[in-house]
Amino acid sequence: MSVLIAIPARYASSRYPGKPLVELRGATGASLSLIERSWRAACEVGGVDRVVVATDDERIRAACEAFGAEVVMTSPDCANGTERCAEAHEKLGGGFEIVVNLQGDAPLTPHWFIEDLIAGLRGAPQAEIATPVLRCDGETLNGFLNDRKAGRVGGTTAVFDAMNQAMYFSKEVIPFTSRTYGDAEETPVFHHVGVYAYRPDALASYPSWPTGPLEQLEGLEQLRFMENGRAVLCVEVEARGRQFWELNNPQDVSKIETMMSQMGLV
Template sequence: MSSKSICSPSESSSSTKSWIVHGIVAGAAIAVAVGARAYLGRSKNFRSRVVGIIPARFASSRFEGKPLVNILGKPMIQRTWERSKLATTLDHLVVATDDEKIAECCQQFGADVIMTSESCRNGTERCNEALQKLEKKYDIVVNIQGDEPLIEPEIIDGVVKALQAAPDAVFSTAVTSLKPEDAFDPNRVKCVVDNHGYAIYFSRGLIPYNKSGKVNPQFPYLLHLGIQVLYPVSYYSS
């Protein structure tokens, strides 16, 4: 597959404003905070090394071969990779896949590829396996979904910086305004944050829920964006 583009090189990214939220798993906040402080004591460059991993598989149950679908002359995975490369906080960017066709395609347009097993049940497991195979160790792992060809580099940088600034958080993610027409779509994950910007709940149902069961047009509902930025505690303790 050729990496030559047949479309205009100019691209416009969404102007949707996104908020960065920190994620602390209920009941695990103490363990996360202790682990972060312990690592901080070993390094002056706390959370300074960042790797972006794009998990991609061919055999999707909902859309087989989705990473290779052509979008204006380029495969989707290439557009996701090119947008992600514009993020200034990433020290390294790789594609993690179990499919030779995807691997060959990515190598042709210049991406680093790590082959993973077919047993990975989701993108998180694929990222974790790829992380173990990297020669260098990283302080932060950015899980970038392979079907985000219009991902904003500023969102990647924002969630990375949010995690770097919050030593008591184990991961960070991003949310944006939820459109009223998507309120009851179970494929749109909703999020609730506290007054300090920390995520406290995620749901496929509408949250917060009110007695009427209807959308309150005056309430700023939030939509969760798929990007996740993690502090790989288990990686360093293994």
């Protein structure tokens, strides 16, 4: 079953313009751009046939080609990463049986998250899209809550049913819990990891579906599947001692650099 990883990247981020080209220092002090670190993370995933960066920006294209990435130029009119992945897959001639969207702001995504995601979609023939979820420990949950108190959008959380079908995704912390958790304590909150695996028919149809009020309010592209009656499979993944965070705000740069240093990531 052929697999494509597409990394959507745009320069004109509303929260953090130029984000893909932001430099991040690793454990040895080596500085690489966010998009290069995300591309390197994609290249570590086993069982993948092709990795491309999908962008509409010549600055990102030049930077990616300089470190050896294959680039597919897409329209500036793509509303989100899923639409950009759909266009990239079409421009490559289609033919892949699974398309993975590894967003360009997630350089700490370990390869087994994506490998488990692909395996989860393969094992659920009725599913058209799958996405990973990671149970929060107390430290991560408190980080989410602190971001919201400070008026920042941090991680996205997910709730799902007994069949692992998504019930909702939100930039608020859901479900509500009044408890205080220790840093290493397990919580009932799941962090949505911003990676998606699509079957090509659903991906190709996505840009033609109407954008619903929930997608508009939350700014979460996966809600378009749910608002148009398509099930989203949540695949629980294990941290295995690895810290995970996405670069959503400028304040996240130092946080991710600290994590890379603590984990010894170059």
